[in-house]
Amino acid sequence: MKKIGIAVLLFICGGLLTYAEVKHINEQEISYTTDVVALKHDLTEGVVIKEQDLQMVSIPNEILSNNYVQDKDEVIGNTLAIALTELTLINKDVLLEKTYFIPSSGNALTSLRLTPEEMLCWEIEVGELVHVVHVSTDGVLTKLGQVSIKGIYDETLSRNFSKKSNVPTFLLIEGNLNVIESIIASRGDGRLEVIKIANK
CATH class of the missing domain: 2.40.30 (Elongation Factor Tu (Ef-tu); domain 3)
Known part of the structure; x- marks a missing residue:
């Protein structure tokens, strides 16, 4: 039932998971083998992501997706398309590469x-x-x-x-x-x- 619940959550949230939710999966059934990038704290929409905003967490291969990012350098400097909460696993779909910049007044x-x-x-x-x-x-x-x-x-x-x-x-x-x-x-x-x- 827990695995079914996680599958429903993945469908509703467009593939977004938090590390805390991953921990609910029975550790005896799954081996943690892959590190992916997650948020250290809540971030709002439009924020430019810095290294101090990120951390690496281990997730089971059974839920590993090609859309999750495994290198912090691929995330740093990009902009969040939506607000995300602490420990959310970074999904490539929520990253925006800013291609132009407008300076502030003055x-x-x-x-x-x-x-x-x-x-x-x-x-x-x-x-x-x-x-x-x-x-x-x-x-x-x-x-x-x-x-x-x-x-x-x-x-x-x-x-x-x-x-x-x-x-x-x-x-x-x-x-x-x-x-x-x-x-x-x-x-x-x-x-x-x-x-x-x-x-x-």
């Missing part, structure tokens, strides 16, 4: 190419706040301001790339119009770098 968008050192030495996430610094040919550092990361792309300009095989190469950033204008004006004279500053 802000502007531009892109930056990461240096090899930045690509290799630290992790970056969509939605993260970072500082842009201009380094002149004479070695003078000028802080240009803080920006928000709106998109992360590899060398092929793909947003849904695996960090296991590719590295982040380009950033789409949003900031105050004056900050973005300063960044654009500084190109071609020295270099631009993105840095993280710890919260005080």
Whole structure:
């Protein structure tokens, strides 16, 4: 009867399951062999998913679907099409890849190419706040301001790339119009770098 109930739930919810519901299945009957991506907490519709929103959970092969995601990198940076609750298993049908961006009032968008050192030495996430610094040919550092990361792309300009095989190469950033204008004006004279500053 429990398995029938789960089948009905899958039909009603379009294939969405929560890890808590999976745990109701008799563990003696099923072996947990596959890890899939689930939510750590409730998220609302339209939210851009970050790494801290996700966790890996084990589910039985008997209910494993090709629609469930087994790699966090395939989820991070995408937008939720609907609101989901804590421990919901991520279904590809609820993910939207945002293909265009509109800056907030008073802000502007531009892109930056990461240096090899930045690509290799630290992790970056969509939605993260970072500082842009201009380094002149004479070695003078000028802080240009803080920006928000709106998109992360590899060398092929793909947003849904695996960090296991590719590295982040380009950033789409949003900031105050004056900050973005300063960044654009500084190109071609020295270099631009993105840095993280710890919260005080």
